[in-house]
Amino acid sequence: MRKNGFMVTCLCFSLSVLAQQKTQKQTQEFTANNKKITVYTTADNTKLRLTPTDNLSFTASKQPVETEISVFVQPSKQFQTFMGIGGAITDASAEIFAKLSKEKQTEFLNAYYDTQKGIGYSLLRTTIQSSDFSSGSYSYIEEGDKDLKTFSIDHDRKYRIPLIKEAIKTAGGKIVTYATPWSPNAFMKSNKNVLKGGTLLPEFYQPWANFYVKFIKEYEKEGIPIWGTSVQNEPMATQTWESCLYTAEEERDFLKKYLGPTLKKEGLGNVKIIAWDHNRDLMVQRANVIYSDPEASKYVWGIGFHWYETWTGAPALFENVARVNEAYPDKKLMFTEGCVERFDDTKYQFWPNAERYGTNMINDFNNGTVGWTDWNILLDERGGPNHVGNFCFASIHADTNTGQLIYTPSYYYIGHFSKFIRPNAKRISTSVSRKYLESTSFLNSDGKMATVVLNNTDNEITYNLIVATQKTVVKIPAHAIQTLVY
Missing domain, CATH: 2.60.40.1180 (Golgi alpha-mannosidase II)
Known part of the structure; x- marks a missing residue:
């Protein structure tokens, strides 16, 4: 027995050495x-x-x-390993796209999603219910319906779903799509308002987890596979728009007791869960709390992050991306949102806006990020629509008065990555x-x-x-x- 065990050990060792040699050969x-x-x-x-x-x-x-x-x-x-680069298809983007001529719609789709005619986007973020970049707040259920009997995505079928389908088609039939909620329904929250923060009430943890399931399954019926979801957009920001707050411990507990188990129970265990989805400033602390709990950690694919920590006037904290990567190398990092704030139509061609993209993308990738997602793919000549006046830049704008598309330098800077670095690159x-x-x-x-x-x-x-x-x-x-x- 000991001889056989020795032979097995030698065989395993030999296979291990061969695998290492093969890997070394591939890298060289x-x-x-x-x-x-x-x-x-x-x-x-x-x-x-x-x-x-x-x-x-x-x-x-x-x-x-x-x-x-x-x-x-x-x-x-x-x-x-590189996943891809893309942008968010919000209600705002879809509403403006619908106003374009057929010719301009084709130009726009090719500009983003065609690998030859455009810059080859391969990631797509979208929202679960409304965000600030919607013409108004809306919900998929009637207020008070904790059993979700009235759940319907009919709202999205008018503008958003058609654009997502066209994007997927232009990208060659496949694009990695993930979805993020900005707020649960008002009746589920402590402040009884979808706007201005508030928290998810404990008695609605399970109904809210069920909400993700409903959304994912309804989108899949539309032929839009949902690769992943994040728990909450910007869970530490009380915004004037749709928002909801979670401490690290609250997000951890919602993840491990409700969202993770519910997705698994409903046959959606393959749907990736992204934690945090907020700025780089607190991402290390959030990762420490969630990943230190094995029951929560097992459900989490990785940490999502944004670039708005510079709102204080301090520089970007790229080193925090590196800290998370070195502490938790088995988990992924995804840049899930960034845009140039405070829209100004005299600055469409303002070069530092593009340079902000270039610097952020290089530093995020060099610190271990696998995917990078711009915010709205399209906005109008006012930087909207946005129902709370939070007007911002997109990489492409449409002047709805003239029907023309306006390409900003940021579009080209992103393209220097997305067009030439393709999914599965190292x-x-x-x-x-x-x-x-x-x-x-x-x-x-x-x-x-x-x-x-x-x-x-x-x-x-x-x-x-x-x-x-x-x-x-x-x-x-x-x-x-x-x-x-x-």
């Missing part, structure tokens, strides 16, 4: 030797918008010196020798590497791209973003 397969590089550029004060600007070749690299600026890519060091170790540049790289499953380089300075910069032992020299204009595909 990519080489820049003899590769051609296509450079795509978007730059301020130019007409360059995702424009091919250069074709380069690699040569053998020598030791760079300190006076040179370099971007270093090490293909053998791989990290998280993030690759990338660093810069000077803070003048920011960079990230992903190796796509087709063997193509995409390195994104961002220059937020006032100067054109010449830099080395050094990929393992190979090098090329690139120029990036002032206030520009480049994607190098090789």
